[in-house]
Amino acid sequence: MIPEFGYGVLAVSFFVALYSVGAAVYGAQKKSLAMIESARRAMLLLFPLITISAATLIYLLVNDHYEVSFVYEVTSRSMPTYLKVTAWWGGQAGSLVFWSWLLSAFASAVTIRKWERDIEFLPWVIVVASLTAAFFLGLTVFYENPFMRFWSMNGSVEPSMFPPAGATLFTPQDGRGLNPLLRHPGMVIHPPMLYLGFVSFVIPYAFAIAALITGRTDDRWIRLTRRWTLWAWLFLSFGLVLGGRWAYDVLGWGGYWGWDPVEIAAFMPWLTGTAFLHSVMIQEKRGLLKQWNMILIILTYALVIFGTFLTRSGVLSSVHAFAESAIGPLFFAFIGLTFISSIALLIWRWPLLRAETEMKSMLSREALFLLNNLLFMSVLVVCFWGVVSPLMSELFTNQKITLGPPFYERATAPLFAGLMLLMGIAPLSAWGHSTIQTLGRALWKSALVAAAVTAVAYFTYTSNLIALIGFFLIAFVVLVTAQEFWRGARARQSAQHENFFVALTRLMGRNRRRYGGYIIHISMMMMAIGILGIEIFQAETQNTLKQGESLTLENYTITYREIASWDNNGAGVNYTRAVIDVQENGVYLGKLTPRIDYYFDSQQNMTIPGQRSTMRDDLYVLLVDWQPASADGATFKVFVNPLVNWLWVGSFAFLAGVLFAAWPDKDPAEERSHTRQVAKQPSAAD
Amino acid sequence: MKRQLPISNSQLLFVALLALIFANFTSAAAQTRVPTDDEVNAIARKLYCPVCESTPLDVCPTEACHQWREQIRSMLSEGKTEDEIFQYFEQQYGARVLAEPPKKGFFWLIYLIPPVIILAGAVILLRSMKEWTTKTEPVESSETPAAQDDYLARMEEELKKQK
Numbered sequence: 001m002i003p004e005f006g007y008g009v010l011a012v013s014f015f016v017a018l019y020s021v022g023a024a025v026y027g028a029q030k031k032s033l034a035m036i037e038s039a040r041r042a043m044l045l046l047f048p049l050i051t052i053s054a055a056t057l058i059y060l061l062v063n064d065h066y067e068v069s070f071v072y073e074v075t076s077r078s079m080p081t082y083l084k085v086t087a088w089w090g091g092q093a094g095s096l097v098f099w100s101w102l103l104s105a106f107a108s109a110v111t112i113r114k115w116e117r118d119i120e121f122l123p124w125v126i127v128v129a130s131l132t133a134a135f136f137l138g139l140t141v142f143y144e145n146p147f148m149r150f151w152s153m154n155g156s157v158e159p160s161m162f163p164p165a166g167a168t169l170f171t172p173q174d175g176r177g178l179n180p181l182l183r184h185p186g187m188v189i190h191p192p193m194l195y196l197g198f199v200s201f202v203i204p205y206a207f208a209i210a211a212l213i214t215g216r217t218d219d220r221w222i223r224l225t226r227r228w229t230l231w232a233w234l235f236l237s238f239g240l241v242l243g244g245r246w247a248y249d250v251l252g253w254g255g256y257w258g259w260d261p262v263e264i265a266a267f268m269p270w271l272t273g274t275a276f277l278h279s280v281m282i283q284e285k286r287g288l289l290k291q292w293n294m295i296l297i298i299l300t301y302a303l304v305i306f307g308t309f310l311t312r313s314g315v316l317s318s319v320h321a322f323a324e325s326a327i328g329p330l331f332f333a334f335i336g337l338t339f340i341s342s343i344a345l346l347i348w349r350w351p352l353l354r355a356e357t358e359m360k361s362m363l364s365r366e367a368l369f370l371l372n373n374l375l376f377m378s379v380l381v382v383c384f385w386g387v388v389s390p391l392m393s394e395l396f397t398n399q400k401i402t403l404g405p406p407f408y409e410r411a412t413a414p415l416f417a418g419l420m421l422l423m424g425i426a427p428l429s430a431w432g433h434s435t436i437q438t439l440g441r442a443l444w445k446s447a448l449v450a451a452a453v454t455a456v457a458y459f460t461y462t463s464n465l466i467a468l469i470g471f472f473l474i475a476f477v478v479l480v481t482a483q484e485f486w487r488g489a490r491a492r493q494s495a496q497h498e499n500f501f502v503a504l505t506r507l508m509g510r511n512r513r514r515y516g517g518y519i520i521h522i523s524m525m526m527m528a529i530g531i532l533g534i535e536i537f538q539a540e541t542q543n544t545l546k547q548g549e550s551l552t553l554e555n556y557t558i559t560y561r562e563i564a565s566w567d568n569n570g571a572g573v574n575y576t577r578a579v580i581d582v583q584e585n586g587v588y589l590g591k592l593t594p595r596i597d598y599y600f601d602s603q604q605n606m607t608i609p610g611q612r613s614t615m616r617d618d619l620y621v622l623l624v625d626w627q628p629a630s631a632d633g634a635t636f637k638v639f640v641n642p643l644v645n646w647l648w649v650g651s652f653a654f655l656a657g658v659l660f661a662a663w664p665d666k667d668p669a670e671e672r673s674h675t676r677q678v679a680k681q682p683s684a685a686d
Numbered sequence: 687m688k689r690q691l692p693i694s695n696s697q698l699l700f701v702a703l704l705a706l707i708f709a710n711f712t713s714a715a716a717q718t719r720v721p722t723d724d725e726v727n728a729i730a731r732k733l734y735c736p737v738c739e740s741t742p743l744d745v746c747p748t749e750a751c752h753q754w755r756e757q758i759r760s761m762l763s764e765g766k767t768e769d770e771i772f773q774y775f776e777q778q779y780g781a782r783v784l785a786e787p788p789k790k791g792f793f794w795l796i797y798l799i800p801p802v803i804i805l806a807g808a809v810i811l812l813r814s815m816k817e818w819t820t821k822t823e824p825v826e827s828s829e830t831p832a833a834q835d836d837y838l839a840r841m842e843e844e845l846k847k848q849k
Contacts (some may be wrong), residue, residue, distance in 0.1 A: 010706050025814050253745040260740045359818035367815060378804040385803075388794045390782075402734045404785035405743070409799060542723035604749055625747060635723070 003068055006056030007147040010097070012103075013049035014141045018136035020220045021127050023524035028123035028288050036123045039112050043126050046104040054101050056164065057094060057146055059435035062085055067171040069159040070094055070146040076177030076601045078572030083178060086188045090178045093146035095191065096424060099308060100136040102199040103129065110203055110228075120222065124210035125203075132202055132305075135334050143326045177601035182369060190239055194266050194311070197236025201273060203228040205301035208294055212345040217290060220279045230662035233372020235272050235275055237658070241651040252607030252622050254540060254639040256647065259408040264383045268416040269303040271383070275376035282366045283430050287356030289366075291346070292373070294353065298342040305335050310387075360431040364493035368426040373417050409535075413466070420473040420528065422481045423521050446483060462537070470532040475524045481518045505530040508660075523657050526650030533643025535616075543635055544627050544638040554640045557621050558592070559581045564627055574598040578623050578634055582612060594623040594636070615649070617642040721762040728757050729768055736779040743783075 020042035027035030057070075061084045066072045074087040074094065089095040107129035139148065148159040149258045151167035158164070165488050181187065204225035211221040242261065244256035257263060276296040282289045309331040317486040346353075359366060386403045428442040453475040454468050462468065481606045488511075489504035496503060508515040541553045545560040552558075565576040577595035581588065592610030599606070605625060612619040627635045717724055728742035735751050743758075753773075762770050776784045788792040 093821070224715045251745075253742070258740065258742075355818075359815060370811060370815065374807055377807060378800075381803045381807075385796070385800050389799075393787070393796070395794065397781060400782040401787040401793070401796075402740065402782050402785060403787075403796070404740075407786050540724075540727075542727055572846060607747075639724075682740060 002056060002060060002065070003147040003149055005160075006060070006142075007145065009049055009053040009139050010055070010137065010145075010147070013046055013053065013100075014137040016045055016049060017130045017137055020046070020130040021134060023048055024123040024130065026125040028127075036126075039123060039126050039130075042112060043104075043111055043130050043133075044108050046130070047101075047108045050097070050101045050104050050137075054088070054097055054471060057097060058085055058088055060147075061085065064175070066173070066175050067149045067169055069145075069148050069150055071092060072150070072175045074174055074175070074178050076175040076572060078570060078601065079177060079183075080571075083183055083188070087178050089180055089191045089195070094135050095195070096144055098192070098683075099195055099199060100133050102195055103136070103202060104230075105501050106199055106203055108131065108207075118220065120214045121207060121210040121221070124213045125206040128206035128209050129202060139206050139327055139330065143330070161620075162168040164563045174601070177599065178605045180437060180573075180597065180599040180602055180604050183251055184246055184250045186242050190242040191311075193235050193239030193242055195239075195434060196306055197232050197234075197239050198269065200228055200232030200235060201269060201297075201300050201304050203518045204232070205297050206262075208297045208341060209345065212294065212342075212349045215349060215352055219280075219283050219287075219290075222283060222293065223309075224479070226280070227662055227664070229273070229277060229280070230658060232657040233270070233273050234655070234662060238651070239654060240266055240270060240655075241648075244577050245648065248644075249609070250606060252609065252618055252624070254538065254609075254622070254637070254641065255534065256644075259386070261387045261406045265274065266385050268380055268383050268387075269300050271309055271376050271380045272300040272303055275373045276300060279373050285365055285395045288359065289370070289552075290353035290355065291350060292339050296373075298339065298346065298462055302335050302339045303343075305331065305338070306416050306428050309335075311636040316402060322390075347441070361435065363434040363436065363439055365426055365431045365442050367432070367651040368422055368429050371418060372422050372426065375415050375422070378680060379412050382408060382415075384590070400543075404633060417469065420470075420477055420525075422498055423524070424473065426517065427480060427521075428486050443480065446476055446479035449479055467532055470528065470536075472633050474532075475635065477525050477544055478522055481521050484518055498573060513661050514661065515658075516657050519657030519660055520654055521649045523653035525644050526648075526653055529645025530644045530650060533646065534641045536641040539640045540638065542624065542635065544635045546633050551636060551638060553638045554617075556582050556638070556640060557586075558621060558636065558638060559583070560618075560654070562634065563631060563634055565629075572600045574600070577630055578610075578620060578629065578636075582619060592619070593620050594621045596623055596629070597624060613645050614626050615643075615645050629680050713764055719763065721759050725762055726759045728770055729762070732756050733758075733772070733775055733783050734785060734787050738781050742785075 016381065018037045022039075023035050023042060024039035026032070027039055029038075033450060043434050060071050061066050061075055063073070064071070064077055070091055070093050074090040075084045079087070080584040087094070089098045099210065107126075108127065110129070111122070145161055148161050149159050150170040150172070151160050151163055152170035153164055154168040157170050160166075160167075163169070168273065171438055186556045204221075207221040207225045211217055240263075247253075247258070248256040251258075266570065279293055279296060283293050309327075338405065387410055389401060390401050393399055408644065419514060424446070425439065425443065429439055448471050454472040457466055457471045457545055485504065486509075488507050489500055493500050493503040496506075498506070539554050543551050545551060547560055550557050550559040561579045563576065563578045567574045575595055575597055577593050580592050580594070582590055582592055589612065594610035595608050597606040597608060600602070606625065609623055618641040619641070620641055622639075623629055623638040624635045624637045627633065629635070728745040731742050733743040733754075735741040735743055735746040735748065737748060737750055737753075740747055741751075743754055748759075756773055761774065766774075772784065776788075781787045782788060787796060
């Protein structure tokens, strides 16, 4: 009864979404405010409806209803309750419901706002949001239904929503359990973060489409969705970082990013989203690039849907898997249709989107932003081609191929270096015009100091050319950005006669977007230090040690002390944990305990490293299963990952930067009226 | 006077024979020396598990990969080079075991298409930027005080707005 209820509510919400689309189109065509209002209410109804359906699913997950095939696939009795709840997005059917639920929440948040000024946008925003929701809900209702149950008939067991004639309900004793790799706290939060990012990007896209359809092509749609875009970008970025951290902690290959197609699928909308964040500034400041911004947000939306599809469906493994997957062709068709219609709309409105002004100089900030967009798009081309070409190869040559990290690293490294250089130059170029001389005057000091820093790195740390170029660019960007803070605060200090720190705080507070952006640039450079460190200077070794034997890598020596293995039947897992002593240059530093967790239900191993982390380097020790681990001997793989901690610390600075830029300002009108009121009333202190 | 060797001819022959045996023995020892895990990993890292998607052979935990690593070890101990091992795996399991497809035939497209698209993008961008900029009057000389104090002017303009 409970699964039928959950399914029923899901089906109702699908039809409500369709109604909302129809009513909004009709209302816009007939200029009927009543119909538009009805569409809006239908869309607002989606959130409570999907919440009820999702709550039903969570109830089934938490209460071990293994007769439901989704519950059987992603949970088991040994899993703690919080993991049973988060198993909601641990499988495809549940994650599609999760996606729809987030979208309904965001769409509600958008439509609840006051619409007086932008009422013409409203029906079309509803159409886009509800159509997207209807697509995802339709997938769950017709193809990937999380409420299907097992039915037994003539000795065979089949999942089905409704009982086939003569079948009896089949309830397995226990579920298969969530993939142990997904039981890590990083993985519990990582998918929702990515999905939050994905889904938030639907909102700016909806407004862009509304702007195209209504022909209102000023930058109003951009201003209305600026914060959505920033939040979307924040969630997506943080989702990517969490995914990296998860890989570092759980996958046991000593790295954080393997250029896996699923990772790239989440990275691609980030690339177009980042380009979009930069290029909308040109439209706001200079009235240029209206057409390009439309292209970017349309691409981002298409890549968001593509990413959602790829991260869960596993279709990239082969074209056959794609053809056999029930939802593969549907996703393909939806992405194709929305993309083609969006582009058709854009072509229709192309003349209206002409630039209001002209570009004056190839070195102006807008020109440099364009170059930044070119570089982001180039990285996108490499990524997209890297994901798609193995499928092409299989299709045309019948040969499967792999495109591993070397392909991507070789192609993207110079592009990322170019982006870093632009990050250093663009903040000092002016909107409208700049020349080599003005830029040179602004930049030479920073470039000189960065060169000095690079020289120090050369004499004290490394002679690796790529690393030195990287260090130069990092130092350059940090110095230029710091100089921006310094000059801004000094200018305000002398103009307003304030103390330097007061001037700096007020300057930043009143220009949140710019200084938030600069904090993000600095945090990116911190992350770049970590990436350079692990990519260029990582050292590793592997050996089988007997108890008491040691292994040395760089300055570290590890000594194998003991090993223990025990079952935790409650959690359905066996732990094998080694204890090793760590010394650095002969000085005892402490113990590390790398371990292997073996999950009985899924018969899978999870390799948990022993880590010792400092800002200089990470010692990362894995107990690998090349040889069965025992008191006689165990195989250890040891990595020294220099500077990698900068990547994680940088990601927190990044978070701070985006929060600073996206934090809601007090409404200026409200602030003014408040000031007036205060001025009229005598202060309490008087 | 001819200097006499301190050892006789027969002794010399014996030493030569010993040297020959020793040389043989050491080369045999070199061949049977078991390659270290690091030597195996250095090659396995550049190969991909033919079963699991996108997993390099050095970290793949499956039994099949374990056997493939042992195969690399035995091929190394037979004196096979890295390229020979790659070739062997490619012949056995297809191009997908390589980190990148070989640069031949259809696979050339994989390497050529991204730079071609990127270059085309760059050309389009440069042309449109030129078109935009040539429409306007020449940029004023950077030597003018206005250009020099551009930054301060910007700041002051913003400060005025904030007041």
